[in-house]
Amino acid sequence: MSTFDLFADTPDPQGKASTLSIVEKIQNLRALLHHHGHCYYTLDSPEIPDTEYDKLFRQLQDLEAQHPELQSADSPTQRIGGRVLDTFASVRHRIPMLSIRTETDTESSGAQAFDARVRRELGLDELAPPVAYVAELKFDGLAMSLRYEQGALVNAATRGDGESGEDVTANIRTIGQIPLRLKQGPSLAIPAVLEVRGEVFMRRDDFDALNERQRARIAAGAKSEKTFVNPRNAAAGAVRQLDSGIAAQRPLSFFAYGLGDVTPATDGGPTFSTHYEMLQAFKVWGFPVAEQIQCVQGAQGLVTYHQHIAQTRDRLSFDIDGVVYKVNSLALQTQLGFVTREPRWAVAHKFPAQEELTTVLGIDVQVGRTGKLTPVAKLSPVFVGGVTVTNATLHNEDEARRKDVRVGDTVIVRRAGDVIPEVVSVLLDKRVGDAPPFCMPHSCPVCGSLAVREEGEADYRCTGGLFCSAQRKQAILHFAQRRAVEVEGLGEKLVDQLVDSNIVKTLPDLYRLGFAGLAQLDRMAEKSAQNIVAALEASKPTTLPRFLFGLGIRHVGEATAKELARHFGSLDRVMDASEDALLQVNDVGPTVAHSLLTFFSQPHNREVVEQLRACGLHWPEGEPAFQVPQPLAGQTFVLTGSLPTLSRDQAKELLEAQGAKVAGSVSKKTNYIVAGADAGSKLDKARELGIAILDEEGLRNLLAKLQADQATSSTNESKP
Numbered sequence: 115m116s117t118f119d120l121f122a123d124t125p126d127p128q129g130k131a132s133t134l135s136i137v138e139k140i141q142n143l144r145a146l147l148h149h150h151g152h153c154y155y156t157l158d159s160p161e162i163p164d165t166e167y168d169k170l171f172r173q174l175q176d177l178e179a180q181h182p183e184l185q186s187a188d189s190p191t192q193r194i195g196g197r198v199l200d201t202f203a204s205v206r207h208r209i210p211m212l213s214i215r216t217e218t219d220t221e222s223s224g225a226q227a228f229d230a231r232v233r234r235e236l237g238l239d240e241l242a243p244p245v246a247y248v249a250e251l252k253f254d255g256l257a258m259s260l261r262y263e264q265g266a267l268v269n270a271a272t273r274g275d276g277e278s279g280e281d282v283t284a285n286i287r288t289i290g291q292i293p294l295r296l297k298q299g300p301s302l303a304i305p306a307v308l309e310v311r312g313e314v315f316m317r318r319d320d321f322d323a324l325n326e327r328q329r330a331r332i333a334a335g336a337k338s339e340k341t342f343v344n345p346r347n348a349a350a351g352a353v354r355q356l357d358s359g360i361a362a363q364r365p366l367s368f369f370a371y372g373l374g375d376v377t378p379a380t381d382g383g384p385t386f387s388t389h390y391e392m393l394q395a396f397k398v399w400g401f402p403v404a405e406q407i408q409c410v411q412g413a414q415g416l417v418t419y420h421q422h423i424a425q426t427r428d429r430l431s432f433d434i435d436g437v438v439y440k441v442n443s444l445a446l447q448t449q450l451g452f453v454t455r456e457p458r459w460a461v462a463h464k465f466p467a468q469e470e471l472t473t474v475l476g477i478d479v480q481v482g483r484t485g486k487l488t489p490v491a492k493l494s495p496v497f498v499g500g501v502t503v504t505n506a507t508l509h510n511e512d513e514a515r516r517k518d519v520r521v522g523d524t525v526i527v528r529r530a531g532d533v534i535p536e537v538v539s540v541l542l543d544k545r546v547g548d549a550p551p552f553c554m555p556h557s558c559p560v561c562g563s564l565a566v567r568e569e570g571e572a573d574y575r576c577t578g579g580l581f582c583s584a585q586r587k588q589a590i591l592h593f594a595q596r597r598a599v600e601v602e603g604l605g606e607k608l609v610d611q612l613v614d615s616n617i618v619k620t621l622p623d624l625y626r627l628g629f630a631g632l633a634q635l636d637r638m639a640e641k642s643a644q645n646i647v648a649a650l651e652a653s654k655p656t657t658l659p660r661f662l663f664g665l666g667i668r669h670v671g672e673a674t675a676k677e678l679a680r681h682f683g684s685l686d687r688v689m690d691a692s693e694d695a696l697l698q699v700n701d702v703g704p705t706v707a708h709s710l711l712t713f714f715s716q717p718h719n720r721e722v723v724e725q726l727r728a729c730g731l732h733w734p735e736g737e738p739a740f741q742v743p744q745p746l747a748g749q750t751f752v753l754t755g756s757l758p759t760l761s762r763d764q765a766k767e768l769l770e771a772q773g774a775k776v777a778g779s780v781s782k783k784t785n786y787i788v789a790g791a792d793a794g795s796k797l798d799k800a801r802e803l804g805i806a807i808l809d810e811e812g813l814r815n816l817l818a819k820l821q822a823d824q825a826t827s828s829t830n831e832s833k834p
Contacts, residue, residue, distance in 0.1 A: 136177065140184055143174040147190040148295055187287075188266040188294040201356070202280035205271035208375035211259055211311065212276055212455050214438070216462045225416035228439055228461045235450055235458055244412025245441060248389045249419040250371055251404050252436035252462050255315030256350045258286065259374055262308045265296040272353070276455075282353050288362035289314065291402050299398035305383045309374030310401060314353055316345040317431050320365035324348060329516075343526060343539055344469060345433055367432070370401035388442045406430075409442060418792070420463055426795050427465065436464040469538065470503075472496035474523045477508070477552055479559050483588030484668050485575040487565055489514045489552060491525070491537050499529030506535040510572045511554040518542075520549040560584040587613050589666050593621055597672060598664030599656050599731070602649040603642075611635050621722055625650055625729035654730040658685060661733060665723070669709045676770060677701050678710075683738040685723070689714045700747075700775065744773030745820045749785045751776050752800070755793030757810040765813065772820055780805065788813050 150167055171190065178185050217224030232245055259279065261269040270286035271279035286292060296304045316324070324342065331339040342348035352364035373392055377383030386392040393403050410419050416439050423437050441447050441459040450458040476492040489508040496503055506527050508514040519525060519537055524544040529535040554574050558565050563578030576582050590609050594601035601624070612618040617631065627650065632643035662685070663675035670678070681699045682688045688710070696707040713719050751774050753762055760768075765788060766776045780787060780799045787800040788808045800807060808816065 136181055137184065140174065140177050140181070143170055143177070144186075144189055144295075146170060147174065148293070148297075151190060151290055186266075187268070190294065202282060202354070204274075204278050205269060205281045206278045207259060207271065207274075207276070209309065210276050210455070211257060211273045211279065211374070212452070212457065214460045214462050215456045216436075216464055224461075224463045225420050225439065226413045228463070229413035229416060232441060232450065232459070236446065244415070245446075246388075246443065247410050247412075247416060248393070248407060248440045248442045249410050249416060250407050250438045250440065251369075251423065251430075251434045252438050252464070253313040253315050253369060253404075254346050254433040254435045255313040256346070256353055258282075258312055258314050258353075258368070260286070260292065260310045260312070261375070262296055262304075262310070264306060265298075265304045267292070267294050280354070284358040285353050285355055285361035286314070288358060289366045289368055291368045293400035297398065297400040299395075302384070302395055302398050303382065304399065305377040306381070307375055307377045307383075308399075309376065310370050310396060311372035311374050312368055312370040312401070314349055314366055314368050315432055316349040316352075316365060317367055318345060318433065319431065320367075321345040321348055324365060341539065343541075368402060369404045370396045371403070371438075386444055388444060389440050389447070390442055392444075416463075422792070422794050424465055429795065433468075434465070435467070436462050438462050466499055467497075468499050469526050469528045470496045470498040471524060471541070472503075472527055474519060474521055474525055474537075476521055477514070477519070479555060481558060481560050481576055481582060481584035481588075483585055483592050483666050485558075485577070485579070485582065485585055487554060487558070487574040487576060489554065491519060493525075493527065496527060498527055498535070501529070503527060503529055503535045506537045508537060508552070511552070511574065512572055514552045519552060520545070522547050522549050558582055558584075583613050586619070590618065590621065590624065592666045593664040594624075594653075595664075598660050599653050600660070601646075601653045603645050604649065608635075608638075608646070611638075620725075622725035622729055625654075625726070625731075651730075654732065656731060656733050658733045658735065661685070661726075661731065662688065665713075665719075667709060667713045669706045673775075674701055674706060680744075680770070680773070681738060684735040687738060689720065689723070745823070747773035749774045750783055752778070752780050752784050752787045752796055754787060754796040755790030757788070757790040757813075760810055760813075765810075768813075768817055772817065 147167070147170055150162055150170075174189070175191050178189065178191060217228060229245065229247075233242070236245070238245070257273040259271050259273070260267060261271075267283070267287070269281065270283045270292075271281055273279050287294060296308070298304060321342065321344070328339050328341045332341070342351065348364065349366055352361050352366055355361040355364075371393070379385045384392075384395060386395065390407075390409050393407060397403050406423065408419055410416060420437055423434075427434060439461050441450065447457070447459040452458060473494040474491050475494055478490050478492055480488045480490050482488065489511065491506045491508055493504055493506055506525075508517070508519055517537060517540060519540055522545070524541045526538040526541070527535055528538045554565070554567075556565055557563065558576035558578055561576065561578040561582040561584070563576050563582060565574045565576055567574045576585065579585065587606075587609050590604075590613070591606065593599055594604040594609075604624075609618075612624075612627075612635075615635070617627070618624055627647070629643050629647050632638055632646055633640060635643075658679040659672070659676040662670065662678055663672050677700045678688050682691065691710070693707050693711060696702050696710055697704070702710075746769065751769050753765055753776060757765060769776055777784065780796050780803065782803060784800065784803070784805050786806045786808055787796060788810070789797045789800075790810065797807070
């Protein structure tokens with residue numbers, strides 16, 4: 115029987131019609147819809163199809179329309195919004211929504227300073243055990259207080275000034291993750307009064323989708339529409355919409371993290387001993403709680419958590435600007451108390467800002483080693499993401515025009531982790547002057563060659579090849595980098611001199627440089643010249659994957675170069691391979707195969723390879739992989755954490771030697787994860803997906819077994 119049939123009239127044992135009352139039908143429908151809404155929005159694990167949910171929802175709507183006297187504020191039908199307010203009423207918080215102290219030191223000393231203060235306030239000496247803390251994320255959203263009475267949501271208010279906030283109940287009801295009625299736990303009663311504090315925010319993917327819809331409306335002529343600057347502003351704007359129907363169209367999310375007013379334990383309220391226990395109770399009552407929350411011990415636990423979240427921050431689906439530390443024991447929280455309306459038992463530990471405002475001083479076009487032309491905004495220096503940024507990519511002409519970045523504009527610049535700084539958006543209300551829109555030049559700004567945009571591509575490219583000094587410089591730097599052939603000390607300034615003075619026109623010219631020629635360059639000391647000559651000599655013994663990668667063949671990265679070397683065994687086999695043969699290589703598709711065929715069909719490219727060989731570059735060559743057993747071919751491994759004796763590169767080489775692919779992220783296609791000390795979110799995801807987990811010993815045992823099996827197979831094959 116479907117869920118929808120549960121409310122049909124059924125006969126009793128005497129055969130008489132037994133009809134559920136209208137009140138019972140409405141109550142049952144609400145309970146079912148609350149349950150399935152919780153599964154969908156909070157647990158991300160729907161139990162019924164959307165169409166079945168919609169049937170239940172429409173039936174409840176019809177019943178409430180027929181019986182308006184039975185409508186209730188906690189009904190799922192109230193999520194759709196529709197009420198338009200003239201202004202927001204003010205709500206006084208029963209328990210003030212206080213802010214917490216912020217550690218602006220973005221290094222580990224911020225965590226250590228907080229632990230030292232807590233221990234000092236508690237009178238703990240060096241011999242006392244470490245303090246237990248709960249470490250949480252500091253969300254970049256809008257703080258919210260949700261008040262429940264008899265299990266039903268009756269009020270939602272912003273922080274405001276801490277004493278009073280805005281009544282945004284109608285808008286908050288539209289957020290699917292927020293329960294309109296609390297769930298009853300098996301051994302946890304619902305208190306008569308419960309105020310839950312948390313954060314309303316917008317996920318990055320929801321934010322991007324919202325802006326796409328806004329851009330479509332603007333393109334269709336909706337002059338009153340606009341795009342949003344960042345997820346926090348979009349979330350705050352949605353919460354403060356006077357029309358809850360509009361708020362219902364904005365995709366908002368919520369995480370619970372704190373407690374306000376609550377029925378005392380003496381009157382039947384909850385009895386928590388720790389902050390973490392309270393968070394678990396929130397889950398039971400139906401609130402989403404961030405899975406990254408951890409219980410840690412002492413200063414070192416806080417430092418480790420701060421470092422781990424800083425490293426994984428960019429992989430979160432939402433924005434954070436730091437972490438929060440709270441003493442776990444509620445009794446110790448009470449003992450520590452407050453100072454100037456800030457709790458002594460909690461602190462926010464910030465990360466470097468990822469977004470800042472600055473001004474566009476100009477827009478240059480850079481030329482890459484493959485000839486790609488990239489517009490780059492020259493910026494007034496700004497400190498963002500832990501570094502001072504003066505340039506930010508605009509990606510390509512289409513992106514620069516879509517964002518409408520012009521000289522003189524005030525822009526938001528973002529730098530997350532190791533990501534290249536980019537211009538996120540323009541603050542149009544701050545635009546002054548009449549600078550024209552950006553247009554890509556039709557000729558290369560370096561060599562003057564024609565710039566063309568190939569069909570189906572977003573990028574313009576210079577057609578000058580190695581005639582273009584910019585491409586020549588980038589090709590040399592690529593060839594000499596650490597992950598390629600590696601010529602230590604050959605940096606940008608020296609390459610600029612060598613190319614600009616026309617000493618180096620092709621890669622083999624590097625190896626024809628003598629001490630005398632280098633010593634004649636400006637600012638080139640005798641010792642520096644000797645070091646470069648020695649580094650060039652030291653780079654000659656290399657590996658085939660490094661050499662292939664160093665050639666800078668379009669679409670051939672490190673991983674593809676390794677697959678080509680493993681599959682064919684020698685450079686000559688790679689250069690002479692047909693398209694069909696290339697397509698047999700792992701990770702080589704039609705685009706890469708075409709790029710390889712095009713590169714090695716050019717006589718001048720083959721001449722460069724032969725001249726480099728003649729200059730002494732060499733590497734060990736072996737049998738092609740299709741003639742050598744590859745027991746881990748088709749298997750994907752992920753490495754995470756620190757292994758006891760193997761470096762990440764060593765473990766990767768051991769696996770790749772057996773044909774395995776080593777990926778950077780965990781997915782359903784991952785076969786094994788090799789986990790060491792301080793393994794983080796990758797290990798957690800592997801456990802969720804049921805992926806086999808190995809430590810270093812397990813990895814060595816697996817490889818040893820493979821080698822033993824190969825040896826046995828070889829012995830058996832050699833027997834007559």
